[in-house]
Amino acid sequence: MTDLTQAPMTPANSILGGSAEMRRRNxxxxxxxxxxxxxxxxxxxxxxxxxxxxxxxxxxxxxxxKLTFPITLSxxxxxxxxxANRDEMAKVTTIGYGKLIAAAxxxxxxxxxxxxxxxxxxxxAGLISKDAPGVLRAExxxxxxxxxxxxxxxxxxxxxxxxYLKGRVTRETAERDNQISPAMLDLTDRLIExxxxxxxxxxxxxxxxxxxxxxxxxxxxxxxILGSAYMMLLVALICVPIGVxxxxxxxxxxxxNRLTDVIEVNISNLAAVPxxxxxxxxxxxxxxxxxxxQSSPLVxxxxxxxxxxxxxxxxxxxxxxxxxxxxxxxxLGVGASKMQTVFHHVLPLAMPGILTxxxxxxxxxLGETAPLLLIGMVAFVDNYPAAPPEGLLDPATALPVQVYxxxxxxxxxxxxxxxxxxxxxxxxxxxxxxxxILLRRKFERRW
Amino acid sequence: MTALTLVAxxxxxxxxxxxxxxxxxxxxxxxxxxKLHSLPGYYGWFAALAAALPALTLLILWLIAQPIxxxxxxxxxxxxATVADDTARALAMADVRRVAGGLDTAVATGAxxxxxxxRIRAELTDVRSRLAEVGxxxxxxxxxxxxxxxxxxxxxxxxxxxxxxxxVIALALIGLAVALTxxxxxFRARNRVERVVLGALIAASTIAILTTVGIIWSMLSESLNFxxxxxxxxxxxxxxxxxxxxxGSDLGFLPLLWxxxxxxxxxxxxxxxxxxxxxxxxxxxxxxxxxxxxKPLIEVIAGIPTVVFGLFALITVGPFxxxxxxxxxxxxxxxxxxxxxxxxxxxxxxxxxxxxADDIINAVPQSLRDGSYGLGATRSETVRQVIxxxxxxxxxxxxxxxxxxxxxETMIVTMxxxxxxKLSLNPFEAMTTMTVKIVGQLTGDTDFASPETLVAFALGxxxxxxxxxxxxxxxxIVRKYREQYE
Numbered sequence: 001m002t003d004l005t006q007a008p009m010t011p012a013n014s015i016l017g018g019s020a021e022m023r024r025r026n027x028x029x030x031x032x033x034x035x036x037x038x039x040x041x042x043x044x045x046x047x048x049x050x051x052x053x054x055x056x057x058x059x060x061x062x063x064x065x066k067l068t069f070p071i072t073l074s075x076x077x078x079x080x081x082x083x084a085n086r087d088e089m090a091k092v093t094t095i096g097y098g099k100l101i102a103a104a105x106x107x108x109x110x111x112x113x114x115x116x117x118x119x120x121x122x123x124x125a126g127l128i129s130k131d132a133p134g135v136l137r138a139e140x141x142x143x144x145x146x147x148x149x150x151x152x153x154x155x156x157x158x159x160x161x162x163x164y165l166k167g168r169v170t171r172e173t174a175e176r177d178n179q180i181s182p183a184m185l186d187l188t189d190r191l192i193e194x195x196x197x198x199x200x201x202x203x204x205x206x207x208x209x210x211x212x213x214x215x216x217x218x219x220x221x222x223x224x225i226l227g228s229a230y231m232m233l234l235v236a237l238i239c240v241p242i243g244v245x246x247x248x249x250x251x252x253x254x255x256x257n258r259l260t261d262v263i264e265v266n267i268s269n270l271a272a273v274p275x276x277x278x279x280x281x282x283x284x285x286x287x288x289x290x291x292x293x294q295s296s297p298l299v300x301x302x303x304x305x306x307x308x309x310x311x312x313x314x315x316x317x318x319x320x321x322x323x324x325x326x327x328x329x330x331x332l333g334v335g336a337s338k339m340q341t342v343f344h345h346v347l348p349l350a351m352p353g354i355l356t357x358x359x360x361x362x363x364x365x366l367g368e369t370a371p372l373l374l375i376g377m378v379a380f381v382d383n384y385p386a387a388p389p390e391g392l393l394d395p396a397t398a399l400p401v402q403v404y405x406x407x408x409x410x411x412x413x414x415x416x417x418x419x420x421x422x423x424x425x426x427x428x429x430x431x432x433x434x435x436x437i438l439l440r441r442k443f444e445r446r447w
Numbered sequence: 448m449t450a451l452t453l454v455a456x457x458x459x460x461x462x463x464x465x466x467x468x469x470x471x472x473x474x475x476x477x478x479x480x481x482k483l484h485s486l487p488g489y490y491g492w493f494a495a496l497a498a499a500l501p502a503l504t505l506l507i508l509w510l511i512a513q514p515i516x517x518x519x520x521x522x523x524x525x526x527x528a529t530v531a532d533d534t535a536r537a538l539a540m541a542d543v544r545r546v547a548g549g550l551d552t553a554v555a556t557g558a559x560x561x562x563x564x565x566r567i568r569a570e571l572t573d574v575r576s577r578l579a580e581v582g583x584x585x586x587x588x589x590x591x592x593x594x595x596x597x598x599x600x601x602x603x604x605x606x607x608x609x610x611x612x613x614x615v616i617a618l619a620l621i622g623l624a625v626a627l628t629x630x631x632x633x634f635r636a637r638n639r640v641e642r643v644v645l646g647a648l649i650a651a652s653t654i655a656i657l658t659t660v661g662i663i664w665s666m667l668s669e670s671l672n673f674x675x676x677x678x679x680x681x682x683x684x685x686x687x688x689x690x691x692x693x694x695g696s697d698l699g700f701l702p703l704l705w706x707x708x709x710x711x712x713x714x715x716x717x718x719x720x721x722x723x724x725x726x727x728x729x730x731x732x733x734x735x736x737x738x739x740x741x742k743p744l745i746e747v748i749a750g751i752p753t754v755v756f757g758l759f760a761l762i763t764v765g766p767f768x769x770x771x772x773x774x775x776x777x778x779x780x781x782x783x784x785x786x787x788x789x790x791x792x793x794x795x796x797x798x799x800x801x802x803x804a805d806d807i808i809n810a811v812p813q814s815l816r817d818g819s820y821g822l823g824a825t826r827s828e829t830v831r832q833v834i835x836x837x838x839x840x841x842x843x844x845x846x847x848x849x850x851x852x853x854x855x856e857t858m859i860v861t862m863x864x865x866x867x868x869k870l871s872l873n874p875f876e877a878m879t880t881m882t883v884k885i886v887g888q889l890t891g892d893t894d895f896a897s898p899e900t901l902v903a904f905a906l907g908x909x910x911x912x913x914x915x916x917x918x919x920x921x922x923x924i925v926r927k928y929r930e931q932y933e
Binding site: 025026028029031032033035036037038039040042043044046047049050053054057241242243245246248249250253254262263266267268269270272273274275276277278279280281283284285288289306309310313337338339363364366367368369370373374376378389400401403404407408415418419422425426429433 | 641647656659665666668720721722723724741745754755757759762826827851856862885903904907919
């Protein structure tokens, strides 16, 4: 009896330890498990870092430095003939308006007793965005009754001032910069104190068109958002009906023959063709051969439709396949034709799955960039495309292309814009994906 | 009438045809629809299709044929010297079309009467300034021959459009009339309509074939143009890439291939271990709750547009690698490098490899695991010695698919790899890839006659062949070995 109680509870070669061999194996087990966790943490960590840097860089694009001061729209300068005739007034160029704004700015500083010591008149005008005169001119030309009134206006400050407010421009960099000097930054500090300079929400970032290299402060996403919206609309109209029709044929009607095999192989191969190849196709077929205009949303949509088609077909076929054969049998049994069975019963039951797949396909289409570069959508466009249908042939850009275009400009202020554009793009993607997930949750059916 | 109005008119006609066909079916059955072969709606659809389909087909053919016919009609008016070859003819025709369009605008805005537009002579009037008044800008002043050609172009196109409208509408009406005479209670309308629908379904599914044909045709024809101007051997075996738009370029493909393969190699060195260990952990170790959270999060990476990764490479990864690795090691001073692009492409490919590998690991039968555990193996031993060998062909297939994606990736390399074509081993040096050069040669001002532009098509078809070959090979491996346990 006593022998039994004294016997060791764990055998010498238990997997819980004991022998050196077992310890080695268990250590290997622990290491292996650790590798897996490290791999997952690296992947998710990099994702988090990427999103964080982009948000950190981009969120400031939604705020913009603006100078607020009264401007007297003197008719002596703006309407020298004094007859409020628009054609006559249009002879005053933005240079005239620029001088008017600069003078008003200087007058305001003098009136508020803000010292402008050591700053030339040219530097003072340099605090104001070169975009401001154009905006004011368009406004006055649209409404000549503004003449000879005093308007309290918020106008864009220059890109460097904006950069100073956002920490991109410091006194050190200003030393080496010919567009701004430390003295101007001192004045900027005084302007903030006096409440003339502030950085309110920047709705123009979402609405105004792109601006040239020299004025990052005025660049906006208006044309890009519109262009992307046109393209997505067209892609949905082209891709979803064709994709659904092709899937119905392949799932429900296609006989097992050579043609069907060729189609199947083509669809799976097209899904793996690099996107840039579709750009070459678009350039050669739609622009050079068919003669559609470059940079137009129509060509972009056609190219992206061809790219998205395999994705949508694969998703739709899965949704159709998920409808149980009993439904088809029942419909055929009460005398429906094959076509009626599909269109009256199978398709409606597969619809939630099809919609989910279509939205996810559109979401990936929205982020597609490379093929659009080749069909000219990377061009600088500062006019809004017209309303459809004519607008579908007007030059436009797209959100992801705008990200690329801004990222390749030299002024660091455009990196902020580029990141801001990504935030907008990701917001659209999140909305689309969440919609797809909610649709799936709501209509998902287990047979 | 514009083509769009005509289409709208046909559609209205088709709607009327639907109602007429339906009513006719019901009335031939004396109101008792049980006597009809098909539901009344099918008779309506039949009538609508009979009215719209032939008319729309004719319209499409006409729209294709009309420019060719008009060119024929106008060519005799132009001096033979200006239409000597195809390019000159296209330019001359573009001029004629622009002047004709200008005359149309002038008539439409009331600046000219119809008779005046047909009568004015370039010898007597300054046509350019007359057209400029109505906002039609012409580059050069108008030659008398061009103006005359434009006037006959207008006349011919007006009569052609008139004839088109009449023919299309007549065909729609004939189609409708024929359909209505065919409709009787025993007419099998449903079968006819369904046959048309089936035709449409087949047409939709052949788009995939057409796309492939389009890709191959467009790239092959331009590539042949390229190889007619630039020797193929120099392209495929050339060691320098220095395009020069004034001619005399070296367009050697090997530096680009090297850059592409080097970057893909770095990408796979990053993506394969990370993706594989992620998949193994999720499939074999993770609790269902952890899996439910981590798997979608990893897949978020796949949903982010590549241009975002491109910006990440440009502003974060590139400077980081340069400041902490390349410069301290004395290997380079460039933010754009093989490492930058490779690492970021690798990260992009993690979810791709992990989800494919996850599927493959889960497809390994549980009995193999149970057998291994029963013999006393630990989990990691089971994974390494039983599951991975069983899943190996599938995993190799997944890695090949991921490599093919890395080779075809464009935005990340455009933003992160640089533009200098080099044959170097230093991973911290900027190199370039086929995709970067396709973008480079085809954006901006391009001249589709010069080899410097056409080389992009040769690069494109090479890229297409490489990626397609990898894909076909990968799918072959995956398919061949997946069936082992089924």
